[in-house]
Amino acid sequence: MTTFPLPEDHDTEAMHKAWARADLQRYLKRWEHTDLPSIPAAFHAFEYKACDIGCGFGKYLIRESSRHPDRGYLGIDKGSLRGGSMTRRFAAAGNRNLFGLHANAIPVIATMPETFLDTITIFYPNPWWPAKHRKKRWAYHPLLPKLTRILKPGGTLLLTSNETFYLAEMCYAIIHHPEIKAMECTYAGPIGETEGRTHFETKFIEEGIWCGEVVFQNQRPRT
DSSP, X not given: OOOOOOOOHHHHHXXXXXXXXXXXXXXXXXXXXXXXXXXXXXXXXXXXXXXXXXXXXXXXXXXXXXXXXTSEEEEEEOOTTHHHHHHHHHHHHTOTTEEEXXXXXXXXXXXXXXXXXXXXXXXXXXXXXXXXXXXXXXXGOTTHHHHHHTEEEXXXXXXXXXXXXXXXXXXXXXXXXXXXXXXXXXXXXXXOOSSOSSHHHHHHXXXXXXXXXXXXXXXXXXX
16 A cells, blocks of 8 residues: 655644644534535435535546446535536436435535445545645544544545645544544555546546545444
C-alpha cells in the first residue's frame, strides 16, 4: 500500500483543534428550518446500499447501478446545475435501484442511522486550499465521525482527489480522530481506474493529471 507524507504540523494541530470544538448538532441548526428531501423508502429496501456524496452529474452511479441491479445506489448533490441534471439523468437511465437527491448532503447524511450503508464514495471534493477555509475540508468537518458510524461492519469509505495533501489529511484524520473507532486504511495511492468514474476524473485522466484515492474499511465485528 502506497502512503502519503504526513500533513504538516500546523495542519495536524488545526485538525485537533477543530475536532475538540466540533459540535455536529449545533452545526446542523442552520438547516433546522429547511424542508429537506427524504431518503426514498425504496432505497431502504435494498440489502446492499451505496451513497455517493457530491455525485455531480451522476456518471459513476449510473454505471454502477447498471452493473449491480441488486444493489441500491443513492446520489446527493446540491449544485444548481449538477444536482438538477443528475436527477434528470437518473430518471432517463430508468434503473429501479438508482436514486438521486438534489440537496445538501450534510443534513441528509446526519439523518442516516448507524450501520446503514455498505459503501460511501466522495469523488474530488473541493480542496478549499486557503488555510482560512480548511475547516470545510472533510478531515476537519464535524460530520466526519458520523460518516464512519453509518457504515456497516466491513463497509468502505472511498475518497479521491488530485491533491495529495487532501488525501494525506484524510488518512491522518481517520486514524487519529478521537471519535472514530475501528476504521482501517486499506489503500492509499494512485487511482486504479483507467476510465473516468466522474466527469472530473475523465478530464484529469485525459490531461495526464495525477489522481489518488484512499479507502477505509469499518473493522467492527458483525453481530
